[in-house]
Amino acid sequence: MTDGGESDEALISRYVRGDAAAFAPLYRRHEMRIWRYLQRNVGNRATADELMQEVWFAIARDAARYRPTARFTTWLFAIAHNRLIDALRGRRAHVSLESIGHEAPLVADQFTTDSGAEPLAAVLVRDQAAALAQALRRLPHEQRDAFLLQVEGDLTVEEVASITGSSFETTKSRLRYARSRLRELLGEYA
C-alpha cells in the first residue's frame, strides 16, 4: 500500500466478493511497478503491453485464489514473473532470452523523460536513464529479473527466491552480482 488508502489485501478481498470498484485502485496502485518490471525485462513496449494485460487478467480471474498468508505484492509479482517466463520460453516467437539483448534502441527509448524539464536537464536525465536501461540490458536475465523483482516489488531476498524458484543463496548471489555489474557499468557512464 503506497497511497494511504485501503490495504491491497482489503481491496482484493472486496473484489472477490463482487465489488468491482475495488479493482481499479488496486490496478492504479501497482500499474507502474508491474509495467516497469515487464518492460525493462523484455525491452519491448508492445510485448510488455501484452504481458501487462495477461498479468492483470490473471489477477482478476484468480483473485479468489489469493491467500493473505503472503503479501499481495508478492503474489502479484509472482504472477508477473510467471507470465514473463512463459513469454520468454518461446510461446512468443518474437521474444526470447536471446533476443532481449538485441533490442538496444527499444530499451533505450523505454525511458521517456519528463518533457516539462529544462532542455539541458532533460537531456541529462534522459542520458542517465538510458545509461541505466543499457546497463540493465547487459545483465544476464536471471540477475536482471531478480534485481527488478526486488526494486520494483520491494521484495525481500526470500520473496525473490520464492518467486523465482531459486535457493536463498543463489538469489542473494544474483542480486549481489547484478548490483556489482550495474555499479561497474554506471561507473563508466559517470
Add this chain to the structure above:
Amino acid sequence: MTDFPPPYDPGDVDEWYRRASASDRSRPSAAVRQVVLEHAEKLAAARAREAQPASQSGHRVGWRAWRGPAAVGTVAAAALAVVMQLPRLLQPHVTQSVEPVSPSRSNPAATSVPAVPPVPSAAAPAPDVARLQSEARAKGGAPAVAARESEFARQSLDMATRTEAPALVAQASHGSGAALRHAAEIGDVAALEVLLQKHVDIDSRDSLGRTALMLATLGGRTGAAALLLTHGADPNAADGRGTTPLEIARASGHPDIVAALERYGGR
C-alpha cells in the same frame, strides 16, 4: 534557476534506479488499462450474481441454490428407473437375465432373478438400494423380487427427492460440470447462462482434460466461448495433451474465437 539533476552516485545503484524511474514517463497503453478494468468489472459482476442468492436467503443457501436443479434431475432419474423396472413389476416371472453373465451353479436364483439395471446417476450411490439388490439375489423368488424391486423403486424416488443428501448434491455438482461442457459443446448459450449462475466449476474437465471452453472452441461455438470467457473461464486451460484453446481455435479456423481468446490472455 535551472534544476539540474545532481550527479548520480554509481555506487548506489538502487538510488540511481529510483531516480531514473521517477523521471520515466512511459506508461502502458491506455487501451490495456481500459481492457483490464473492463474485464475485471465483468468478472466482479459475475461474482456478484453468484453471491446474490447467498445474501438473500441466509444460511443453508448452498443447499437451496442446488435444490431446484438437483431435484429436477434426480426425480427425473428416479422416474426413469421406475419406468425401466415397470415391465418386470408387471411380469414377475421373468426367466431371462439381462446380464450377459452365465448363470451361477452355486446360486440358482441368479437364473431367475433379473439383474437390476444400473441406477441412473442420481440414485446410484444409495447404500439401501445396493442392499436390496443383494438381498434380492440372495433370497430369490420372483414375487419376493418383485416386491423388493417395488421397494427399490420407491426408495429410489425417495432418495431422489431428498436433495439435501450430500451424495446427491455432490453428484448434482459433478453432473453440472458435464452439463456445462455439453452446453458449451453444442453452443447452447441459454443453458450456459443458467448453469453459470450456479456454483459450477467453469474449468471442470472431462476424461480427456477438456474444459467447457475447449469444447466450445472445438465446435466453433463463438457465443458460448465468449460467454465462458466473460465468466472467467481459464483461456489457457490445456487439455490432457497440452493443447490450448487458442491452438485449437487457430487450427480449426475460428478467427472470432481466436480474437476472443487473445483478448482474454489466451496463449
